[in-house]
Amino acid sequence: MIIDTTEVQAINSFSRLESLQEVYGIIWMLVYILTTVLGITIGVLVIVWLEREISAGIQQRIGPEYAGPLGILQALADGTKLLFKENLLPSRGDNRLFSIGPSIAVISILLSYSVIPFGYHLVLADLSIGVFLWIAISSIAPVGLLMSGYGSNNKYSFLGGLRAAAQSISYEIPLTLCVLSISLRVIR
Template sequence: MLVPLLTLVLGITIGVLVIFWLEREISEGIQQHIGPEYAGPLGILQALADGTKLLLKENLVTSTGDTSLFNIGPSIAVISIFLSYSVIPLGDHLVLADLSIGVFLWISISSIAPAGLLMSGYGSDNKYSFLGGLRAAVQSISYEIPLALCVLSIYLHVIQ
Protein backbone atom coordinates (compact mmCIF):
# COMPACT_ATOMS: atom_id res chain seq x y z
CA MET A 1 0.00 0.00 0.00
CA LEU A 2 2.89 2.35 0.72
CA VAL A 3 4.62 1.92 -2.65
CA PRO A 4 1.61 2.99 -4.79
CA LEU A 5 1.02 5.99 -2.52
CA LEU A 6 4.64 7.09 -2.76
CA THR A 7 4.57 6.55 -6.53
CA LEU A 8 1.45 8.69 -6.81
CA VAL A 9 2.87 11.47 -4.63
CA LEU A 10 6.18 11.41 -6.54
CA GLY A 11 4.34 11.51 -9.88
CA ILE A 12 2.19 14.45 -8.79
CA THR A 13 5.24 16.30 -7.47
CA ILE A 14 7.18 15.81 -10.69
CA GLY A 15 4.11 16.86 -12.69
CA VAL A 16 3.79 20.07 -10.68
CA LEU A 17 7.49 20.83 -11.15
CA VAL A 18 7.21 20.30 -14.91
CA ILE A 19 4.16 22.57 -15.10
CA PHE A 20 6.00 25.18 -13.01
CA TRP A 21 9.00 24.97 -15.36
CA LEU A 22 6.80 25.20 -18.47
CA GLU A 23 4.96 28.21 -17.06
CA ARG A 24 8.25 30.00 -16.49
CA GLU A 25 9.55 29.15 -19.96
CA ILE A 26 6.32 30.19 -21.72
CA SER A 27 5.97 33.45 -19.79
CA GLU A 28 9.64 34.18 -20.45
CA GLY A 29 9.03 33.73 -24.18
CA ILE A 30 5.87 35.83 -24.19
CA GLN A 31 7.45 38.67 -22.24
CA GLN A 32 10.63 38.46 -24.35
CA HIS A 33 13.11 38.62 -21.52
CA ILE A 34 15.72 36.32 -20.08
CA GLY A 35 14.29 34.33 -17.22
CA PRO A 36 15.89 32.20 -14.53
CA GLU A 37 17.43 29.83 -17.07
CA TYR A 38 20.83 29.63 -15.41
CA ALA A 39 19.70 27.79 -12.26
CA GLY A 40 20.80 24.33 -13.28
CA PRO A 41 20.32 22.80 -16.70
CA LEU A 42 17.53 24.67 -18.55
CA GLY A 43 16.46 26.37 -15.32
CA ILE A 44 15.18 23.16 -13.71
CA LEU A 45 16.54 24.03 -10.27
CA GLN A 46 14.67 27.36 -10.10
CA ALA A 47 11.70 25.69 -8.40
CA LEU A 48 14.03 24.35 -5.70
CA ALA A 49 15.55 27.81 -5.25
CA ASP A 50 12.11 29.42 -4.95
CA GLY A 51 10.94 26.80 -2.43
CA THR A 52 14.09 27.25 -0.34
CA LYS A 53 13.62 31.01 -0.41
CA LEU A 54 10.04 30.68 0.82
CA LEU A 55 11.02 28.30 3.64
CA LEU A 56 13.82 30.56 4.87
CA LYS A 57 11.80 33.79 4.81
CA GLU A 58 11.41 35.60 8.08
CA ASN A 59 7.92 36.03 9.53
CA LEU A 60 7.42 39.61 10.56
CA VAL A 61 4.71 40.30 13.14
CA THR A 62 3.96 43.70 14.56
CA SER A 63 4.60 44.25 18.24
CA THR A 64 0.86 44.54 18.88
CA GLY A 65 0.02 41.49 16.77
CA ASP A 66 -1.07 38.15 18.16
CA THR A 67 1.82 35.83 17.25
CA SER A 68 -0.02 32.64 18.20
CA LEU A 69 -2.91 33.39 15.81
CA PHE A 70 -0.50 34.58 13.13
CA ASN A 71 1.57 31.39 13.31
CA ILE A 72 -1.21 28.82 13.78
CA GLY A 73 -3.40 30.16 10.94
CA PRO A 74 -1.34 28.79 8.02
CA SER A 75 -0.91 25.50 9.90
CA ILE A 76 -4.67 25.09 10.17
CA ALA A 77 -5.12 25.85 6.48
CA VAL A 78 -2.46 23.37 5.35
CA ILE A 79 -3.38 20.60 7.80
CA SER A 80 -7.05 20.74 6.81
CA ILE A 81 -6.14 20.32 3.15
CA PHE A 82 -3.81 17.39 3.88
CA LEU A 83 -6.45 15.73 6.08
CA SER A 84 -9.00 15.99 3.30
CA TYR A 85 -6.76 13.77 1.15
CA SER A 86 -7.18 10.92 3.65
CA VAL A 87 -10.68 10.05 2.41
CA ILE A 88 -9.99 10.33 -1.32
CA PRO A 89 -9.70 6.86 -2.91
CA LEU A 90 -6.58 6.59 -5.05
CA GLY A 91 -7.38 3.12 -6.38
CA ASP A 92 -9.64 0.10 -5.87
CA HIS A 93 -8.22 -0.81 -2.47
CA LEU A 94 -6.05 2.24 -1.98
CA VAL A 95 -7.61 4.67 0.49
CA LEU A 96 -6.23 5.85 3.82
CA ALA A 97 -9.57 6.06 5.65
CA ASP A 98 -12.46 4.08 4.16
CA LEU A 99 -15.51 5.77 5.66
CA SER A 100 -19.15 5.66 4.67
CA ILE A 101 -19.38 9.43 5.03
CA GLY A 102 -16.15 10.17 3.15
CA VAL A 103 -17.60 12.81 0.84
CA PHE A 104 -19.21 14.75 3.66
CA LEU A 105 -16.06 14.50 5.76
CA TRP A 106 -13.98 15.72 2.81
CA ILE A 107 -16.21 18.77 2.35
CA SER A 108 -16.30 19.59 6.06
CA ILE A 109 -12.54 19.22 6.59
CA SER A 110 -11.62 21.23 3.50
CA SER A 111 -13.93 24.05 4.56
CA ILE A 112 -11.82 24.67 7.68
CA ALA A 113 -9.03 26.25 5.58
CA PRO A 114 -10.66 29.72 5.32
CA ALA A 115 -10.62 29.96 9.11
CA GLY A 116 -6.83 29.62 9.01
CA LEU A 117 -6.62 32.38 6.43
CA LEU A 118 -8.74 34.67 8.60
CA MET A 119 -6.67 33.88 11.67
CA SER A 120 -3.46 34.84 9.89
CA GLY A 121 -4.85 38.13 8.69
CA TYR A 122 -6.35 39.02 12.04
CA GLY A 123 -3.29 37.96 14.03
CA SER A 124 -1.05 40.47 12.28
CA ASP A 125 -3.01 43.41 13.79
CA ASN A 126 -2.78 45.27 10.49
CA LYS A 127 -5.89 46.39 8.67
CA TYR A 128 -4.44 45.66 5.23
CA SER A 129 -3.32 42.17 6.23
CA PHE A 130 -6.72 41.55 7.76
CA LEU A 131 -8.42 42.68 4.55
CA GLY A 132 -6.09 40.41 2.58
CA GLY A 133 -6.92 37.46 4.82
CA LEU A 134 -10.61 38.27 4.57
CA ARG A 135 -10.37 38.44 0.79
CA ALA A 136 -8.50 35.13 0.63
CA ALA A 137 -11.08 33.46 2.88
CA VAL A 138 -14.00 34.80 0.85
CA GLN A 139 -12.35 33.68 -2.36
CA SER A 140 -11.74 30.22 -0.91
CA ILE A 141 -15.36 29.96 0.23
CA SER A 142 -16.65 31.14 -3.14
CA TYR A 143 -14.77 28.28 -4.80
CA GLU A 144 -15.82 25.71 -2.22
CA ILE A 145 -19.57 26.25 -2.48
CA PRO A 146 -19.90 25.34 -6.19
CA LEU A 147 -17.39 22.51 -5.72
CA ALA A 148 -19.38 21.07 -2.83
CA LEU A 149 -22.64 21.37 -4.76
CA CYS A 150 -21.14 19.58 -7.77
CA VAL A 151 -19.63 16.79 -5.68
CA LEU A 152 -22.82 16.31 -3.65
CA SER A 153 -25.00 16.23 -6.78
CA ILE A 154 -22.82 13.49 -8.27
CA TYR A 155 -22.77 11.65 -4.94
CA LEU A 156 -26.56 11.79 -4.59
CA HIS A 157 -27.01 10.64 -8.20
CA VAL A 158 -24.74 7.63 -7.59
CA ILE A 159 -26.60 6.66 -4.40
CA GLN A 160 -29.98 6.52 -6.12
Protein backbone atom coordinates (compact mmCIF):
# COMPACT_ATOMS: atom_id res chain seq x y z
CA MET A 1 0.00 0.00 0.00
CA ILE A 2 1.43 3.34 -1.09
CA ILE A 3 0.51 6.46 0.88
CA ASP A 4 0.58 9.71 -0.99
CA THR A 5 2.45 12.56 0.73
CA THR A 6 -0.48 14.93 0.25
CA GLU A 7 -2.66 12.59 2.34
CA VAL A 8 -0.07 12.61 5.13
CA GLN A 9 0.12 16.40 5.02
CA ALA A 10 -3.66 16.61 5.12
CA ILE A 11 -3.76 14.30 8.14
CA ASN A 12 -1.04 16.31 9.90
CA SER A 13 -2.77 19.62 9.18
CA PHE A 14 -5.90 18.43 10.95
CA SER A 15 -4.07 17.18 14.01
CA ARG A 16 -5.83 17.68 17.30
CA LEU A 17 -3.15 19.88 18.85
CA GLU A 18 -3.21 22.46 16.07
CA SER A 19 -7.00 22.66 16.02
CA LEU A 20 -7.12 23.07 19.81
CA GLN A 21 -4.56 25.86 19.63
CA GLU A 22 -6.67 27.60 16.99
CA VAL A 23 -9.79 27.18 19.14
CA TYR A 24 -7.97 28.61 22.16
CA GLY A 25 -6.76 31.50 20.04
CA ILE A 26 -10.30 32.21 18.86
CA ILE A 27 -11.64 32.00 22.42
CA TRP A 28 -9.00 34.43 23.71
CA MET A 29 -9.69 36.79 20.82
CA LEU A 30 -13.41 36.72 21.63
CA VAL A 31 -12.61 37.39 25.29
CA TYR A 32 -10.54 40.44 24.28
CA ILE A 33 -13.24 41.66 21.89
CA LEU A 34 -16.05 41.21 24.44
CA THR A 35 -13.99 42.90 27.17
CA THR A 36 -13.32 45.86 24.90
CA VAL A 37 -16.94 46.14 23.79
CA LEU A 38 -18.19 45.86 27.37
CA GLY A 39 -15.73 48.51 28.55
CA ILE A 40 -16.71 50.89 25.77
CA THR A 41 -20.42 50.31 26.47
CA ILE A 42 -20.04 51.02 30.18
CA GLY A 43 -17.96 54.10 29.38
CA VAL A 44 -20.65 55.42 27.03
CA LEU A 45 -23.37 54.82 29.63
CA VAL A 46 -21.38 56.71 32.26
CA ILE A 47 -20.69 59.60 29.86
CA VAL A 48 -24.39 59.86 28.92
CA TRP A 49 -25.34 59.86 32.61
CA LEU A 50 -22.75 62.54 33.35
CA GLU A 51 -23.96 64.62 30.41
CA ARG A 52 -27.53 64.53 31.74
CA GLU A 53 -26.44 65.37 35.29
CA ILE A 54 -24.16 68.22 34.20
CA SER A 55 -26.73 69.72 31.81
CA ALA A 56 -29.36 69.49 34.56
CA GLY A 57 -27.00 71.31 36.93
CA ILE A 58 -26.29 74.03 34.38
CA GLN A 59 -30.00 74.52 33.70
CA GLN A 60 -30.79 74.48 37.46
CA ARG A 61 -33.20 71.58 37.29
CA ILE A 62 -33.34 68.07 38.68
CA GLY A 63 -31.70 65.51 36.42
CA PRO A 64 -32.76 61.91 35.94
CA GLU A 65 -33.67 60.50 39.34
CA TYR A 66 -36.45 57.92 38.97
CA ALA A 67 -34.56 55.13 37.17
CA GLY A 68 -32.34 53.66 39.84
CA PRO A 69 -30.29 55.48 42.46
CA LEU A 70 -29.28 58.93 41.17
CA GLY A 71 -30.75 58.05 37.76
CA ILE A 72 -27.95 55.64 36.85
CA LEU A 73 -30.31 53.30 35.00
CA GLN A 74 -31.85 56.06 32.86
CA ALA A 75 -30.03 54.91 29.70
CA LEU A 76 -31.38 51.38 30.22
CA ALA A 77 -34.89 52.79 30.65
CA ASP A 78 -34.50 54.84 27.46
CA GLY A 79 -33.31 51.77 25.53
CA THR A 80 -36.23 49.69 26.79
CA LYS A 81 -38.66 52.45 25.83
CA LEU A 82 -37.12 52.60 22.36
CA LEU A 83 -37.49 48.83 21.85
CA PHE A 84 -41.20 48.88 22.68
CA LYS A 85 -42.13 51.86 20.52
CA GLU A 86 -44.70 51.36 17.80
CA ASN A 87 -43.44 51.05 14.23
CA LEU A 88 -45.34 53.72 12.31
CA LEU A 89 -45.72 53.40 8.56
CA PRO A 90 -46.83 56.28 6.33
CA SER A 91 -50.42 55.96 5.10
CA ARG A 92 -49.85 57.47 1.64
CA GLY A 93 -46.29 56.33 1.10
CA ASP A 94 -44.66 53.24 -0.30
CA ASN A 95 -44.44 50.96 2.74
CA ARG A 96 -42.04 48.56 1.05
CA LEU A 97 -39.47 51.25 0.24
CA PHE A 98 -39.93 52.85 3.65
CA SER A 99 -39.24 49.53 5.42
CA ILE A 100 -36.46 48.20 3.19
CA GLY A 101 -34.41 51.42 3.21
CA PRO A 102 -33.04 51.16 6.76
CA SER A 103 -32.41 47.45 6.26
CA ILE A 104 -30.26 48.16 3.21
CA ALA A 105 -28.30 50.80 5.11
CA VAL A 106 -27.63 48.50 8.09
CA ILE A 107 -26.89 45.40 5.99
CA SER A 108 -24.38 47.27 3.84
CA ILE A 109 -22.50 48.45 6.92
CA LEU A 110 -22.55 44.97 8.48
CA LEU A 111 -21.39 43.36 5.22
CA SER A 112 -18.44 45.72 5.09
CA TYR A 113 -17.08 43.91 8.16
CA SER A 114 -16.72 40.72 6.10
CA VAL A 115 -13.44 41.87 4.55
CA ILE A 116 -11.90 43.31 7.73
CA PRO A 117 -9.38 40.89 9.29
CA PHE A 118 -9.90 40.47 13.04
CA GLY A 119 -6.96 38.10 13.43
CA TYR A 120 -4.36 36.19 11.47
CA HIS A 121 -6.87 33.71 10.03
CA LEU A 122 -10.10 35.37 11.16
CA VAL A 123 -11.49 37.04 8.07
CA LEU A 124 -14.69 36.01 6.29
CA ALA A 125 -13.58 36.97 2.78
CA ASP A 126 -9.82 37.05 2.30
CA LEU A 127 -9.65 38.83 -1.04
CA SER A 128 -6.89 40.64 -2.83
CA ILE A 129 -9.33 43.48 -3.54
CA GLY A 130 -10.69 43.65 0.02
CA VAL A 131 -10.16 47.41 0.35
CA PHE A 132 -12.08 48.11 -2.85
CA LEU A 133 -14.86 45.73 -1.82
CA TRP A 134 -15.07 47.47 1.58
CA ILE A 135 -15.41 50.85 -0.10
CA ALA A 136 -18.00 49.54 -2.58
CA ILE A 137 -20.17 47.82 0.04
CA SER A 138 -20.08 50.72 2.48
CA SER A 139 -21.10 53.15 -0.26
CA ILE A 140 -24.48 51.39 -0.63
CA ALA A 141 -25.76 52.84 2.69
CA PRO A 142 -26.82 56.23 1.22
CA VAL A 143 -29.15 54.39 -1.17
CA GLY A 144 -31.04 53.02 1.84
CA LEU A 145 -31.31 56.49 3.35
CA LEU A 146 -32.65 57.87 0.09
CA MET A 147 -35.15 55.00 -0.25
CA SER A 148 -36.55 55.67 3.23
CA GLY A 149 -36.98 59.36 2.51
CA TYR A 150 -38.64 58.72 -0.84
CA GLY A 151 -40.86 55.92 0.48
CA SER A 152 -42.59 58.17 3.00
CA ASN A 153 -44.17 60.28 0.21
CA ASN A 154 -43.44 63.42 2.21
CA LYS A 155 -41.39 66.23 0.72
CA TYR A 156 -39.64 67.03 4.01
CA SER A 157 -38.72 63.41 4.64
CA PHE A 158 -37.49 63.12 1.07
CA LEU A 159 -35.35 66.25 1.47
CA GLY A 160 -34.02 64.89 4.78
CA GLY A 161 -33.12 61.57 3.15
CA LEU A 162 -31.56 63.40 0.21
CA ARG A 163 -29.50 65.55 2.59
CA ALA A 164 -28.36 62.50 4.61
CA ALA A 165 -27.42 60.65 1.42
CA ALA A 166 -25.53 63.70 0.11
CA GLN A 167 -23.62 64.00 3.39
CA SER A 168 -22.74 60.30 3.36
CA ILE A 169 -21.53 60.51 -0.23
CA SER A 170 -19.49 63.64 0.46
CA TYR A 171 -17.81 61.95 3.43
CA GLU A 172 -17.01 58.86 1.36
CA ILE A 173 -14.69 60.69 -1.04
CA PRO A 174 -12.14 61.81 1.60
CA LEU A 175 -12.47 58.47 3.39
CA THR A 176 -11.76 56.59 0.16
CA LEU A 177 -8.75 58.78 -0.59
CA CYS A 178 -7.37 58.24 2.91
CA VAL A 179 -7.85 54.47 2.82
CA LEU A 180 -6.39 54.13 -0.67
CA SER A 181 -3.37 56.32 0.13
CA ILE A 182 -2.60 54.20 3.20
CA SER A 183 -3.11 51.01 1.18
CA LEU A 184 -0.80 52.18 -1.58
CA ARG A 185 1.83 53.17 0.97
CA VAL A 186 1.67 49.74 2.65
CA ILE A 187 1.89 47.87 -0.67
CA ARG A 188 5.24 49.45 -1.54
